[in-house]
Amino acid sequence: MLEASQVETYRRDGFVVLPGHLGPALTAELRRETDRILASGHGMRESDAVYDLEPWHAPEAPAIRRITWPHKHFEFFWELAKHPVILDAIAPLIGDAIRLHGSKINTKLGAGGASVEWHQDWAFYPHSNADVLAVGVMIDDIDAENGPMMVMPGSHRGPLHDHHSGEFFAGAIDIAATGLDVAPALPVTGRAGSISIHHAMAVHGSDFNRSGRSRRFLLYEYAAADAWPLRGAPDYADFRARLVRGREPDDYRMEKAPVRMPFPTPPVGGSVYKAQTMLKHHFFGKTQARA
């Protein structure tokens, strides 16, 4: 459960960090599972639906930048998505009926693991109400040196920024063009097993990892069960199967929230790392380049 002061921090800043939240046993299991899954992707030659490879990846020098949808492909990550240690922490924020929206592990390897340009998750997956958030689980110790996620306190109150570049959805805010001051952003740091919770409207991003130590960060995206994803639920059976706590709603709750549509996929492809290369100005430098 969250303490009242932690709920207050989340409501005020749009994010909160819970140090050591998973406990040593679950953290050790999480690290083992992640090692195992990454090792079995090392021989890959091209990205696929599970393994997203850094541009310089080679089977003899493996560099996997993301595991896509781990909850879908690996039992451990589906069980963890439903685990009370996580759901009890977010229920005070979005209620007792909760649906998993998606998941990923951003591996951010040492020596140049990819940056993620500034963005609001809400721009990717607006819902019929704003009870939508992401839980970040630290698989490695994360500090200022290994590319922590940085969040702009208070930015969850809006506005929603433009994430398009020309006619395409680039999945990022052009900081130089908008003049948004990201200096007040705070790093999300902690020992492995700590978690963060950030609101879907919170502006956040992260730099390349220049430290030589990996920064593996698991993200689970959750919504109140009565929040309808405005991009639709084409696989309705899967949508219902992702109800991780509580009952299906009788109807979906509509609240006023800013929404920008549609989402034309850029010619480079839709993964966030590729889409963000469409930006005119890169705050953290070109995401395809090795630091």
Ligand SMILES: O=C(O)CCC(=O)C(=O)O
């Ligand atoms: O991995 C990070 O630091 C940022 C993650 C993120 O915001 C994303 O992948 O949407």
